[in-house]
Amino acid sequence: MGSRSVACVLVIAALIARLGDAISTSTGQPHIIFILADDMGWNDVGFHGSNQIPTPNIDALCYNGVILNNYYAQPVCTPSRAALLTGKYPIRTGMQGSPLNNLDPAGLPLNEKLLPEYLRDLGYTTHAIGKWHLGMARTTQLPTYRGFDSHFGYRGGYTSYYDYVLQQSTDNEDLFGFDLYRNLTASWSDVGTYATDLYTREAVSMINDHDPRVPLFMYLAHLATHAGNEGKPLEAPQETVQKMAHVVDANRRTYAAMVSKLDESVGKVVQALKNHQMLDNSIIIFQSDNGAPMVGEYKNWGSNWPLRGMKDTMWEGGVKVPACMWNNQLRGAPRVSYDLMHITDWLPTLVTAAGGFSTSLPYDTDGLDQWSSLLDNTLSARSEVLLNIDEKKRTAGFRRGSWKLVIGQSGNGDYDHYFGEDGTRNIRFVAYDFYGISNSDVSRALSTVSRITTQHEMAVLRDSATVRCSWRNVSTCETAPGKSCLFDMDSDPCEQRDLSRIYPHIVREMKRSLVYYKGRLVPQKPRKQDYRANPSRFNYTYHPWLDHCLVNCDT
Helix, strand or coil, X not given: CCHHHHHHHHHHHHHHHHHHHHHHHHHCCCEEEEEEECCCCHHHCHHHCCCCCCCHHHHHHHHCCEEECCEECCCCHHHHHHHHHHCCCHHHCCCCCCCCCCCCCCCCCCCCCCHHHHHHHCCCEEEEEEECCCCCCCHHHCHHHCCCCEEEEECCCCCCCCCCEEEEECCCCEEEEECCEXXXXXXXXXXXXXXXXXXXXXXXXXXXXXXXXXXXEEEEECCCCCCCCCCCCCCCCHHHHHCCCCECCHHHHHHHHHXXXXXXXXHHHHHHHHHCCCHHHEEEEXXXXXXXXXXXXXXXXXXXXXXXXXXCCCCHHHHECCEEEEECCCCCCCEEECCCEEHHHHHHHHHHHCCCCHHHCCCCCCCCCCHHHHHHCCCCCCCEEEEEEECCCCEEEEEECCEEEEECCCHHHCCCCCCCCCCCCCECCCCCCHHHHHCCHHHXXXXXXXXXXXXXXXXXXXXXXXXXXCCCCCECCCCCCCCEEEEECCCCXXXXXXXXXXXXXXXXXXXXXXXXXXXXXXXXXXXXXXXXXXXXXXXXECCCHHHHCCCCCCC
């Protein structure tokens, strides 16, 4: 055989091998990329109808997938993460209360099997990037002991965006500690790099180093857009802030820059998946963990408009969050889904998508398998959802069909209002940039594996995903401790008309359901500050202090 013939045979063999790899990748277990924003509001993305903050990559991802317009999370950070990773309502694990602080010995119970553990059983490589916030008093509470092969990020609820120091006030003093780790080692060398860029760089590097033939689960839980330390709650690169000049209010402008960097991150991650031949076989999920806080200690100048309430409430502004999913195999996509879905549903849904059986999950799993609903555009498996029961604050939220029951008040009633569009008077008009979405990093990447949604189709989807309220004949419920409010969410998505007096039998039925759930409630552990966690004892880092405990070590 001549040299040319040998060369041709080698080329053909190489092409066949590459084709075989492509076929095995596209038909095998999907890579799962879960991107979680922190404290981002309903009105802080373009696909819900807002022109305030450009989010071309997030919008492109959602416009080409399924926009989840009836999707609920928990009202605050720790419970949302506990619900996501366990598939259980937080009341089953005692995680339904306030978020953990960095001095709190409590954590997600160690007997709970988490999503990455289920996926690892199915052959997945599992990596966590960014925020943990499910316990850090002992090493055994940390991500690499809870099913993740690696973790790069912070263990508490928030840090500053450049120096990764958390300032925490106690009754006696203000404590300062470093909270950025690669697995179990403090990552001092990364000080000075903006957090969103740092976590994005880690995600892209991890994708580039990954063998596409091995299924990947990446949990990318950003710091953005949570507020940072007192005195500098909002941080973003100045060049990005300057691009948001149409936002007159300085704080909202910086917040817009934080959102913009988050959007840029989504684009880079999707591009990395494309460049590494993983995109065609990926599930990509984007959502916020809860609504934005407009007032209070961790105010971040986000916006939940036109929804009522904010973070830490049972109102839509606290628990209904921007969310969508993209996968190249979705039928009937792009579309806006109004099916009821809850954050607990991801565990059984992703186990099924990964080739497992949701029927084999523990009997007390509250999440429902929504894979068929998402993939085939069939009816949702869910008809009701427990939004939360907080036995200490005496608040609860429950939805069944179109009915929603809200009990109690949050922040002494200060969190239960309509906070306005947060910029109606402070935003110069900017047209929505469909062209920018069509030419975003996400759109260019998706165009290599599927047909891209046209600008006309985007406009139709955006209109469908925009919540509108009449603001006429408003007879909204004024909250009080223990008081019940009833709303028909199909006709009243902004919770403007309390129907509890008109339909008292509906209130009674829904309260009976809450009594049922409360009978299975695990009491939340009291939130406390253990001064043995003082960072000064551990080279000014937040360290698993109970590993070094000799007396009174019970958490």
